[in-house]
Amino acid sequence: MINIKSIWENQKPSGDIIIKTKLDEIEHLNCFAATNHFTGLHLFILSVSKNVVIPDLKNYRFKGVEIFTIEVQNNIELNIYLLDNDLKDIFSLFIENILEDIKQSVTESEAITLTLNVVSKWKKLFDKINFNGLTPERQKGLIGELLFLNYLLNNEKTSVNAVNAWTSTEKDFQAKDFTLGSVGIEIKFTSAKQPRINVSNERQLDTENFKELFLILYSTEAVKDNGISLNSIVEQIRKNILSEEKLHLFNGKLQLNGYFDDDKEQYGKMYSLKKTFSFSVTTEFPKIVKNDLPLGIYDTSYSIEISAVENFIIEFEKIIANI
Numbered sequence: 001m002i003n004i005k006s007i008w009e010n011q012k013p014s015g016d017i018i019i020k021t022k023l024d025e026i027e028h029l030n031c032f033a034a035t036n037h038f039t040g041l042h043l044f045i046l047s048v049s050k051n052v053v054i055p056d057l058k059n060y061r062f063k064g065v066e067i068f069t070i071e072v073q074n075n076i077e078l079n080i081y082l083l084d085n086d087l088k089d090i091f092s093l094f095i096e097n098i099l100e101d102i103k104q105s106v107t108e109s110e111a112i113t114l115t116l117n118v119v120s121k122w123k124k125l126f127d128k129i130n131f132n133g134l135t136p137e138r139q140k141g142l143i144g145e146l147l148f149l150n151y152l153l154n155n156e157k158t159s160v161n162a163v164n165a166w167t168s169t170e171k172d173f174q175a176k177d178f179t180l181g182s183v184g185i186e187i188k189f190t191s192a193k194q195p196r197i198n199v200s201n202e203r204q205l206d207t208e209n210f211k212e213l214f215l216i217l218y219s220t221e222a223v224k225d226n227g228i229s230l231n232s233i234v235e236q237i238r239k240n241i242l243s244e245e246k247l248h249l250f251n252g253k254l255q256l257n258g259y260f261d262d263d264k265e266q267y268g269k270m271y272s273l274k275k276t277f278s279f280s281v282t283t284e285f286p287k288i289v290k291n292d293l294p295l296g297i298y299d300t301s302y303s304i305e306i307s308a309v310e311n312f313i314i315e316f317e318k319i320i321a322n323i
Contacts, residue, residue, distance in 0.1 A: 005092035007033040043081040044095045048108040062123045089252040130258040144189030146233040153240045163246045169256040180323045182211035195219040197304040205287040213281040220271040227270030279312045
């Protein structure tokens with residue numbers, strides 16, 4: 001994969017307002033990583049022939065990103081421009097996604113179509129990000145996911161691909177929280193005195209496309225000292241990631257989840273881990289999935305009592321053993 005963030009960081013002033021670096025890895029297209037020398041903001045440029053039809057771009061714009069075209073001699077340049085440097089990690093993931101897709105293109109027209117398809121997908125992702133800070137419930141959900149990510153990072157079998165396996169923000173929101181090959185893992189986190197499993201939609205426990213699906217519930221209680229906070233687990237993971245590329249990926253996924261360092265002062269509440277429940281979600285596991293619902297019913301949330309699924313409890317280590 002092209003590390004476009006590294007290219008941006010290594011660009012030096014050249015006397016031009018826009019500093020461009022051609023991406024030679026994509027030989028059949030004229031693609032550039034670029035930086036505005038005056039503002040320090042980054043952009044991606046795809047230059048195509050004037051006869052290539054580019055649709056109206058007004059429906060492709062979203063927060064922090066501007067998309068427009070410029071005519072340059074006999075070409076049209078499609079510019080995807082970052083407007084907010086706080087979004088640099090997300091933006092680089094976004095552009096890398098475009099680059100991976102257009103590698104497969106044959107013509108410039110196809111490259112434009114593929115690019116705008118990726119833009120549409122990421123617009124949906126950006127539209128779901130809460131840029132005003134995470135709610136207490138979303139904070140707890142993210143802590144749960146990061147606890148499991150940290151476990152994967154500290155396990156020799158899974159450490160290398162741990163950050164890639166964190167898929168809760170991917171695949172148009174259909175993915176499980178973690179995907180390791182054909183194994184899916186959903187994570188839950190609760191601080192309730194009587195723990196139960198809260199399921200937010202009919203997709204979460206659907207085993208379609210997975211050989212096995214596991215569910216992990218972290219049962220905790222709020223504490224004043226010596227606990228786990230969202231900030232502390234983020235910092236712990238950042239220290240555990242040794243690769244700059246993986247750290248960049250992790251930070252981008254954090255932002256897709258709505259976590260921004262500027263909001264850190266809101267995320268100091270601490271929790272103490274009481275118990276971890278692990279379940280194998282088989283066909284007999286009590287759940288609601290899409291095929292159970294009448295036509296037109298969707299986003300069905302429900303709760304499961306622990307006592308109803310005790311027969312599905314497994315050893316935590318068995319999850320890694322099955323990967």
